[in-house]
Amino acid sequence: MLPSVSKIENLIVLSAGLHFGKLDIDYQRQIQYQPRFNPFDWGFQSINLRYHIEKQQRKKPEKLSKFMSFELKTGGILSPVRQTFLTGETSPIVKFSLLLGTDIYFPKINTSLQFERDWWIAINGGSFQRDIKGYVSNSTIGLCYHKGIKKDRKIKFAIGGAFVIDHNTIYETRTKINQGLAKTNLWYYNIKGLYFSYYHPLTSNMDIQLRQIIPLVGEKGYNPSRTSVGVVYKIKP
Numbered sequence: 001m002l003p004s005v006s007k008i009e010n011l012i013v014l015s016a017g018l019h020f021g022k023l024d025i026d027y028q029r030q031i032q033y034q035p036r037f038n039p040f041d042w043g044f045q046s047i048n049l050r051y052h053i054e055k056q057q058r059k060k061p062e063k064l065s066k067f068m069s070f071e072l073k074t075g076g077i078l079s080p081v082r083q084t085f086l087t088g089e090t091s092p093i094v095k096f097s098l099l100l101g102t103d104i105y106f107p108k109i110n111t112s113l114q115f116e117r118d119w120w121i122a123i124n125g126g127s128f129q130r131d132i133k134g135y136v137s138n139s140t141i142g143l144c145y146h147k148g149i150k151k152d153r154k155i156k157f158a159i160g161g162a163f164v165i166d167h168n169t170i171y172e173t174r175t176k177i178n179q180g181l182a183k184t185n186l187w188y189y190n191i192k193g194l195y196f197s198y199y200h201p202l203t204s205n206m207d208i209q210l211r212q213i214i215p216l217v218g219e220k221g222y223n224p225s226r227t228s229v230g231v232v233y234k235i236k237p
Contacts, residue, residue, distance in 0.1 A: 010034035017048075023070050024050040049102065051235060069236070071103040077118055077209065077230025082223060083134045083168045095120045095136070099230060103144060114144040114158055135167035136225070138213065140195045153201035162213045164191035164226075173218060182218070191218040199232065207232045 009032055017026035026048045031037075051072060077097050085091045101116035122134035142160015149155055165188065173190035176182035186192070193216040199207040213226035 020070060022052040023072070024048075024052075026050070067106070067108075069105045069107065071105060071112070072235040073099070073101040073103065073116070073232050074235070075099045075209070075230055075232035077211070077228045079226070079228035080224045081134070082225040083122075085133060086129055089124060089133055092122065095122070095134070095225075097136070097138075097228070097230075099232065101232075105146070110146045110148075112144045112146065114140070114142050114160065116140045132167065135165070137165040138195075139163045139189070140197075140211075140213075142195065142197075144197070144199075149201075151204075153204060154199075155201065156197075156199040156207070158195070158197040158199070160195060162191075162193050162195040162215075163189040164193075164213065164215070164218075165189055166191055166219075169219065186218050189218075191215050193217065193219075202231070205234045205236070207234070 011030040011032050013028060013030050015026055015028045017024055027045070028048060029045045049072065077099050078094050079097070081092050081095045083091070097118040097120040099116060099118040101114065103112040103114050105112040117137065117139045120134070120136045121132060124130055124133040140158075140160055140162050142158050144156050144158035146154045146156050170190045173182055173186050177184055177187060193214045195211060195213045197209060197211040199209050201207050209228075209230045209232050211228045211230075215221075215223065215226065
């Protein structure tokens with residue numbers, strides 16, 4: 001319930017999860033039953049990751065750890081800005097995005113299933129025209145191959161699908177959808193394509209990431225703002 005809204009929504013919360021050592025992965029689903037019963041609203045769901053910070057020695061390796069392992073990632077990436085700015089607004093040249101992700105690693109094939117997402121937002125404080133002058137979020141899912149080098153370090157190559165929310169063009173996309181000129185599956189992620197990433201180790205827990213997103217739907221041609229370089233810190237449960 002929000003203070004300025006008299007409407008109250010009551011929800012039933014269902015949750016199921018898996019526990020892997022210090023890492024918990026939970027899926028949560030909320031079903032609204034007041035003011036109306038709505039079991040199919042996909043906005044009321046989430047996947048939650050929890051990492052337990054504690055000192056604990058394992059007595060023996062778990063069977064699951066021989067088959068797969070998890071790696072949480074956080075970091076920051078830099079990429080050029082290609083936005084539309086109104087008169088009087090400052091125009092940054094480079095944007096800094098916060099990155100979060102996880103790898104599900106299968107040691108027998110030296111390959112991981114990779115999920116990453118990053119966010120950049122530019123606030124236009126004090127403006128009477130718009131509060132947010134820029135917002136870009138990139139979500140990627142793909143496969144990442146790990147190749148060992150010296151000192152227990154690895155270089156990694158990833159390829160997969162990229163799903164982009166670009167505040168600069170999303171309203172143009174929605175206008176085209178309303179006019180029947182674009183598909184409705186571009187309403188949320190208005191740009192879709194492929195991504196390629198290369199990771200080079202700085203330390204055993206830190207990599208430099210080079211990434212290129214190639215738009216295929218919603219945008220065509222090379223866009224420099226889809227090229228990025230960043231630093232990724234790995235947390236191994």
